[in-house]
Amino acid sequence: MERTPEAVWQACLEIIRDNVNRQSYKTWFEPIKPVSLTEEEDQVKLTVELPSRFYYEWLEEHYYSLLRKTITKVLGPKGRLFYKIVIEKEDPQSGFEGLSVKMPAHPPETAPPPPPRPRPTATPPPASESSVENTEQEPPVPANPFAIPGIIRKIQVDSQLDPKYTFERFIEGDCNRLARSAALAIAQQPGATSFNPFLVYGGVGLGKTHLIQAIGNYARQHHTAETIRYVSSEQFTNEFVQAIQHNRINEFSLFYRHIDLLIVDDIQFFGGKEKTQEEFFHIFNALHQGGKQIVLSADRPPRDIPGIEERLLSRFQWGLMADVQPPDLETRIAILRRKAEDEGIALSDDVIEFIAHHVKSNFRELEGALLRLVAHAAYHRREIDLALAREALRDLIKENRVTLTIEQIQQIVCEYFDVDPDLVRSKTRKREIVQARQVAMYFCKQFTQHSLKSIGLHFGGRDHSTVIHACQSVENLMETDPKFREIIEELRHKISLYSR
Numbered sequence: 001m002e003r004t005p006e007a008v009w010q011a012c013l014e015i016i017r018d019n020v021n022r023q024s025y026k027t028w029f030e031p032i033k034p035v036s037l038t039e040e041e042d043q044v045k046l047t048v049e050l051p052s053r054f055y056y057e058w059l060e061e062h063y064y065s066l067l068r069k070t071i072t073k074v075l076g077p078k079g080r081l082f083y084k085i086v087i088e089k090e091d092p093q094s095g096f097e098g099l100s101v102k103m104p105a106h107p108p109e110t111a112p113p114p115p116p117r118p119r120p121t122a123t124p125p126p127a128s129e130s131s132v133e134n135t136e137q138e139p140p141v142p143a144n145p146f147a148i149p150g151i152i153r154k155i156q157v158d159s160q161l162d163p164k165y166t167f168e169r170f171i172e173g174d175c176n177r178l179a180r181s182a183a184l185a186i187a188q189q190p191g192a193t194s195f196n197p198f199l200v201y202g203g204v205g206l207g208k209t210h211l212i213q214a215i216g217n218y219a220r221q222h223h224t225a226e227t228i229r230y231v232s233s234e235q236f237t238n239e240f241v242q243a244i245q246h247n248r249i250n251e252f253s254l255f256y257r258h259i260d261l262l263i264v265d266d267i268q269f270f271g272g273k274e275k276t277q278e279e280f281f282h283i284f285n286a287l288h289q290g291g292k293q294i295v296l297s298a299d300r301p302p303r304d305i306p307g308i309e310e311r312l313l314s315r316f317q318w319g320l321m322a323d324v325q326p327p328d329l330e331t332r333i334a335i336l337r338r339k340a341e342d343e344g345i346a347l348s349d350d351v352i353e354f355i356a357h358h359v360k361s362n363f364r365e366l367e368g369a370l371l372r373l374v375a376h377a378a379y380h381r382r383e384i385d386l387a388l389a390r391e392a393l394r395d396l397i398k399e400n401r402v403t404l405t406i407e408q409i410q411q412i413v414c415e416y417f418d419v420d421p422d423l424v425r426s427k428t429r430k431r432e433i434v435q436a437r438q439v440a441m442y443f444c445k446q447f448t449q450h451s452l453k454s455i456g457l458h459f460g461g462r463d464h465s466t467v468i469h470a471c472q473s474v475e476n477l478m479e480t481d482p483k484f485r486e487i488i489e490e491l492r493h494k495i496s497l498y499s500r
């Protein structure tokens with residue numbers, strides 16, 4: 001064989017071709033260019049050029065063994081392979097800051113002997129590798145004859161977690177019990193429970209971000225996961241778009257595949273973004289197959305998010321989906337107590353109950369109410385008491401009245417028909433109760449943003465078709481019975497007064 005770099009590399013390729021499939025050969029080996037061949041006393045160095053650092057990572061992970069044996073076979077026991085990388089310079093505009101793999105602008109072609117490094121174990125050598133001869137007689141070679149000087153191999157991952165979101169600070173109630181206990185189990189053993197992926201969904205300010213970040217913070221504190229990344233789906237999308245623009249898609253992909261616990265918030269923003277979803281789908285698969293944990297949140301059940309691909313939806317089904325609901329009264333009281341305590345604010349029970357009774361929609365509004373109260377007291381230099389609370393929260397309470405709850409509507413309708421609200425939520429089929437229930441369902445549909453499913457659940461766990469039937473019955477009866485129509489119009493007037 002002629003001893004030129006081209007001829008030597010050609011001989012290597014012939015062996016490699018017999019040991020990998022066609023597609024891998026085309027993808028990973030054809031683009032490699034031989035650069036130089038230098039013979040020294042104790043080694044013969046073949047230097048080849050790789051299109052990117054990603055190639056280097058991939059070859060080292062997947063073909064280390066094959067390359068080592070091939071080079072020994074072609075060049076003898078003194079044979080060594082060195083890589084030269086076509087440099088992708090650090091791009092300051094690239095969006096994903098955590099991904100900074102540093103390398104010199106022009107790495108030297110040849111390397112001083114690399115520091116010993118364990119041989120990669122991630123992928124077993126290809127099965128057909130036995131066709132490469134001379135394996136057993138090989139003299140000892142350095143642990144990594146392909147090392148490139150100057151590369152910092154460890155990818156730095158900024159977890160982006162906010163340390164204030166912990167399980168200790170997360171108040172548990174009926175509204176979030178299932179989600180919380182699943183989250184804790186996951187935090188203790190990321191990737192090892194059947195809750196993978198874990199998806200928490202629910203309306204605004206109900207603690208989704210807090211809970212999913214608590215998983216990350218716990219895992220970090222208790223060292224149950226090494227590489228953790230919290231990212232909003234918007235940020236993920238922006239990073240992906242930047243990666244495309246700056247031709248760094250391989251790095252982006254490698255970066256996310258390297259994570260042990262990936263937490264993506266607000267995945268509803270993936271809706272309609274096909275390319276981002278495709279990339280996320282591949283990352284998801286790689287992580288899941290590797291036993292890594294994926295945690296997601298959304299503002300509604302994923303099936304209700306427009307523009308999410310079926311294949312992603314089906315992946316979400318693999319694990320656990322848990323919802324978080326608006327907090328009940330006890331939870332609201334507990335959270336106000338805790339927040340006041342954390343902030344060192346003295347609040348009497350009647351003030352706490354006043355806020356908890358009037359601010360019902362979510363945790364963020366509760367926090368907002370508390371802050372407003374404190375600011376009001378400081379501004380007017382007054383003690384916090386019930387009178388001050390009424391004054392400070394006047395607007396908030398008024399605003400809140402605009403959105404009626406299902407319970408309020410049940411209350412108004414039941415008062416009108418003089419029936420017990422508990423009965424409309426019960427299984428009873430007594431005629432007058434059924435009618436009050438149907439009318440209340442009809443108004444819930446008209447005056448609230450709740451889905452049919454959610455309305456049904458508030459009426460003793462009935463399904464959405466019962467709600468549809470109720471609305472149709474009310475409308476039909478209004479058509480045929482003028483007295484009934486009058487009743488409905490009177491009730492409508494009452495409810496709308498209440499909601500103003």
Ligand SMILES: Nc1ncnc2c1ncn2[C@@H]1O[C@H](COP(=O)(O)OP(=O)(O)OP(=O)(O)O)[C@@H](O)[C@H]1O
Binds near residue numbers: 169335
């Ligand atoms: N169960 C809880 N215990 C203590 N604090 C809570 C709880 N739930 C929510 N909070 C607090 O309420 C605020 C809003 O919660 P968070 O941001 O997690 O809601 P979210 O569901 O992610 O809302 P969004 O979808 O609007 O982002 C945060 O300050 C959070 O710490």
